[in-house]
Amino acid sequence: MAGQRGFTLIEMLVALSVFSIAALALLRIDAYAVSTAANLQENGLARLVAANEAALIASDPAAPVRGQSARQVVNGGQSFAVVTDVAPTPDPRFRAVTITVRPLAGGPSRRLVTVKRVDR
Template structure:
């Protein structure tokens, strides 16, 4: 009967085992919280980049449909769209073909990190 447990033997976990288990669970929980915060921040950045791209496309359509070509050089303007203020940097340069202009647009929110760039080619006349 040496293999049988005695009636007085205690069953359960020791304090050290419980502390190790709680430490492992808390580390896993903290990792999940960090991943969740990263996902929320990434979604916000993606939203800003998407809206910046829409603002850039709107400006490109304005430039493409304007009968007068833009002047060569750089300028910065601001526009309100989707309840936010955006800064549009516009660079106009001639191309190897004198009848075409290259227009580079960079759109950034006035407060935030998202950005979009867009390049179009339009007739110079």
């Protein structure tokens, strides 16, 4: 039938391969977006825990005790290890407080450094 028009088998195979490559690229982007969103949530919670610890130290009328202390905190349904390191500064009226927060489920730690005034 010379009057019929349509696609050849080669044209269909080329179209399917182009579509497949585009679909695979979209799947990779989707997987990357999901993992990035999970990392952002974990990092955000770790930063929030560090900010909460800094607020507790800033609002405590007592001077922070020099040295290192560690404890576990649960926030947003996740457990975190919080290490607080209090060190002197060149100015004896202040102490540097370094707060390190690490998710117990694994992942990178977050560090926050603040300064607390010490009344003498």
